[in-house]
Every structure is written in structure tokens, then in C-alpha cells.
Amino acid sequence: MISDAASPIPLEAFLAVAAMLFCVGVWGLINSRNAVRVLMSIELMLNAVNINLMAFSDYLDGQLIRGQVFAIFVITVAAAEAAVGLAILLSLYRNRETVDMERFNLLRW
Amino acid sequence: MSIASTTQQICFLVLSATTVIGSLGVVLLPNIVYSAFLLGGVFLSVAGLYLLLNASFVAAAQILVYVGAVNVLILFAIMLVNKKETLAAIPGLLVRRLLSGAVCAGLFALLLRVAFTTPWALPGPTPVGEEATIRIGEHLFTDYLLPFELASVLLLMAMIGAIVLARRDVFSTDVITGEPADQGLIEKDRTPLLIETSANAPTLLTKP
Numbered sequence: 288m289i290s291d292a293a294s295p296i297p298l299e300a301f302l303a304v305a306a307m308l309f310c311v312g313v314w315g316l317i318n319s320r321n322a323v324r325v326l327m328s329i330e331l332m333l334n335a336v337n338i339n340l341m342a343f344s345d346y347l348d349g350q351l352i353r354g355q356v357f358a359i360f361v362i363t364v365a366a367a368e369a370a371v372g373l374a375i376l377l378s379l380y381r382n383r384e385t386v387d388m389e390r391f392n393l394l395r396w
Numbered sequence: 397m398s399i400a401s402t403t404q405q406i407c408f409l410v411l412s413a414t415t416v417i418g419s420l421g422v423v424l425l426p427n428i429v430y431s432a433f434l435l436g437g438v439f440l441s442v443a444g445l446y447l448l449l450n451a452s453f454v455a456a457a458q459i460l461v462y463v464g465a466v467n468v469l470i471l472f473a474i475m476l477v478n479k480k481e482t483l484a485a486i487p488g489l490l491v492r493r494l495l496s497g498a499v500c501a502g503l504f505a506l507l508l509r510v511a512f513t514t515p516w517a518l519p520g521p522t523p524v525g526e527e528a529t530i531r532i533g534e535h536l537f538t539d540y541l542l543p544f545e546l547a548s549v550l551l552l553m554a555m556i557g558a559i560v561l562a563r564r565d566v567f568s569t570d571v572i573t574g575e576p577a578d579q580g581l582i583e584k585d586r587t588p589l590l591i592e593t594s595a596n597a598p599t600l601l602t603k604p
Binding site for chain 2: 294295296298299300301302303304306307308309310311312313314315317318319320321323324326327328330331334337338341342344345346347348349350351352353355356358359360362363364365366367368369370371373374375376377378380381384385386387389390
């Protein structure tokens with residue numbers, strides 16, 4: 288347990304790391320040509336949100352650590368999302384023989 | 397966690413640098429296999445950040461679920477769809493990258509401004525530290541019991557859905573038309589079901 292009153296790491300440092308991770312994830316989500324990389328970017332964004340939840344849980348809600356419980360649920364949903372997303376990706380690849388995001392345009396105007 | 401302040405700061409700097417550089421590598425590296433392994437590194441360093449935040453249980457869950465399951469699943473997907481394909485050039489790709497980079501930089505600046513200007517109610521209550529696992533267990537079996545059970549239902553649905561989506565079609569006859577299904581279309585010759593004759597007009601492949 289952090290014994291001294293002022294924690295050695297400020298809360299804002301964790302928030303800054305999470306913001307950076309989230310923005311890198313958004314950029315990768317927009318710009319990736321490979322569908323697997325899009326899923327990886329989504330995982331990066333979910334991790335950024337989890338870092339935020341854990342930081343707030345430790346700094347502002349130290350007794351009832353509700354942020355940690357919420358982070359566990361986020362991890363669960365992320366695992367389900369990864370499984371279903373990769374299954375969709377496999378069936379897309381089986382039908383279209385490509386993983387290029389620019390060629391998945393059947394529903395595009 | 398009862399380690400010295402300087403050690404915590406050094407750990408935080410190393411872990412956050414690994415996280416940020418690794419995530420940039422995940423997004424920017426041309427080889428997707430390297431990206432997948434770097435993603436594992438990012439997950440591990442995020443677990444280290446959780447340890448710095450007095451959350452040993454969530455750090456263990458992060459390593460087990462993300463590194464052990466999600467990352468391995470992504471590697472499997474890469475191995476299954478790993479085909480060298482030359483991506484067709486797209487007009488205005490550089491403009492799009494620069495524009496989205498500017499948007500993301502703006503979002504980053506906004507988030508940083510919010511993080512640094514909001515007066516957080518610090519210092520909050522003293523963290524529970526090593527008792528965090530006990531508290532999480534109490535939460536999961538009292539006030540978060542319903543979401544906990546719903547999460548198990550969600551995982552079951554995701555598992556069944558993934559199996560249904562990813563398995564090959566094994567019906568001997570077409571369900572809709574009653575004709576015998578051409579398994580060779582699915583199993584042997586790897587002709588895509590949808591082929592593109594022109595750029596914007598995909599046509600259904602007729603059965604031979």
C-alpha cells in the first residue's frame with residue numbers, strides 16, 4: 288500500500304498514458320488496411336479505457352474499488368468481442384479471399 | 397504495494413514507455429505478425445501498470461485473458477488468413493492518414509487538457525491495497541451478482557456464435573434450394589464465393 292500521503296505517481300500521468308493509447312487505437316482503427324489490425328486497435332482502445340478505470344478506482348475510490356470490478360467486466364466483454372470478431376473475420380476471408388478493409392464494401396452506398 | 401517511491405516512478409516510466417511505443421508499433425509496423433507480438437507486450441506492460449495501481453487480481457486477469465487468450469486468438473487468425481496480397485493503391489490515402497492523425501492529435505490534446513485541468517478530489521480514501529481481491533470477490537457476489545451472471549451468459553453466447561460463424565458448411569444439400577451443395581466450392585478449390593468483376597460491381601459466382 289502506498290503509505291505516504293502524496294502518491295509518487297500523479298493520477299494525471301496514468302490518464303495521459305491512457306489517452307495516448309486510446310488515440311493510437313483510434314488512428315489504427317481508421318487507417319488499417321488489414322482487418323486483423325483493426326481488431327488489434329479495438330483491443331488497444333479497450334485497454335486504454337481499462338487503465339482509466341483502474342487509475343480512478345485506486346486514486347478516487349480506494350475503499351470500494353468499483354473501477355476494478357468494472358474493468359473485469361470490460362475484460363470479459365473484450366474477450367467475447369475478440370472471439371466473435373475473429374470468427375466473423377474468418378468467414379469474411381472464406382467468402383472474399385482477402386482481409387483488405389477497402390474491399391469489404393458490399394454495404395457501402 | 398510497499399515499494400519505494402523512486403522504484404515506483406521508474407517502473408511507471410518504463411511501463412508507460414513500453415505501452416506507448418508498443419502500441420505505435422502495433423499500428424504502424426507493416427508486418428502483422430510483429431504487430432501481434434508487440435500487442436502481447438503492450439498487454440503485459442498494461443498489466444504492470446495495474447500492479448502499480450494496487451490491483452493484483454486484475455493484473456493476473458489481464459495476463460490470463462489478454463495475453464493468454466485474446467493475443468493467441470489473434471495469432472491464430474493471422475496464421476489462418478496469412479496470405480501475401482498486394483493491396484491496391486487508394487487515391488488520397490496520405491491525405492486520409494494525415495487528416496485522421498490530426499483528428500487523433502486533437503483528441504489527445506483534448507483528453508490531456510481534461511485530465512490536467514479537472515480538479516480531482518485528491519487525495520481520495522486510502523487504497524485497500526492487498527485486500528483488493530477480497531473486495532472484488534465481495535462485489536461480484538453481492539451487488540454485482542447480476543452483471544456477473546450476465547457476463548457468463550454473454551460468454552456462452554459468444555462461444556456458440558463464434559463456432560457457428562467460423563465453422564465450414566457441412567450440409568450436404570443447400571438449405572434454401574434443396575440442391576446438393578457443392579462442397580468443393582468450400583473445401584477444395586479456393587474460389588471465392590464473391591468475385592469482383594469490376595471495382596464496384598461484385599457478382600455472385602454461379603455454380604459450375
